[in-house]
Amino acid sequence: MSSSFRKIVLAIGAYLIIFVAIIVFALKPSLDGLRQNRQKVSSKQTDLNQIYDKLDYLQKISKNPQDLESNEKIVNNYWPDSSDISQFIIQTENLANNNNLVLDNVSINEIKNTKTSSNKKDNSSNGSQFSLSLKSSYPSILNFIKGMETLPRFNSISLINLSGTTEGSINVQLTGTVYYGK
């Protein structure tokens, strides 16, 4: 009885060892591998879908290259790659002339790496500080400031000093930054 019982126990033990070996060395690695590969497939599929979307978007844009070029031109004029101060001075001078203003003085001082106030990311850009002195009536000055705010070249005015003169006109000193950079 004891010999037969021992045989049964030994057989069960041997089987269990084989089962554990199969589970540890074959089943579990296969299962883990399958799980990892499934994740890879899912991530590759997402990548592929993103590429398809991007391709679709680029193909649509490429069908109308004029639109892209014109938008690029507007943005590059608004925020050029290089300082291109002469363009800004010409635009300011034209604006002053259109508003019957006397532009007494224009001075430019280049400043690098102007940190913009974005909270989203660390955006830094180059800028040139400008200072304009002009003289005219209140409506002309107001129109000039409005014009500066909608100028085809992006700029921001940081300081305005207005003072009345004895002749009834107003002297204005404007300080601001005109931006550029890639």
Place this chain on the structure above:
Amino acid sequence: MVINLLPPKFKQEKKVKKITKMISIFLTTVFIILLIVTASLWFANYETKKDIGTLNNKIAEQNNILLHYKKVDESIKAVNLKLSKIESVDSSRMIWSNIIIELSRSTPSQVQMKTLTLDQQNKKITLTGYAETRNDIARFKEKMSGSKYFNNVTFSSSTRNEEENNYSFSISSKIGEIK
């Protein structure tokens, strides 16, 4: 009625053999099931790896097509980068014309401005001027206080000018809304 005439020893051996047979059938079945599951997993793994290979090929193929649009893509990225910079600066850019218009709307006819300073860095407005009466200055300050463009309007000083028969004053304020 069935009478078992076998001796107890044989009876016991037969019983053990029966149990052994049952156990071995059960364990063999489990063993076969384990083998089948493992084989299935291997096969599934093999198929998944094939899928990964196919996807990698498709990605490479589409990336090659994307290369034809590289120039367009770079242009778009450059434009978007500039737009994000513009947006970032524009969010804090003062629209001074609105503030000046609002200031002229708030100024009573008996009040004349002499100097005006609009300072973005300190978000401060300082103005000096003349008024016929102190009451006019007070009305001007009240009007400014009621505007969304001016916060903490502070009346700094008012001095009587005997020669001009008026009052010079100084008012400062913090900038409220910037757009």
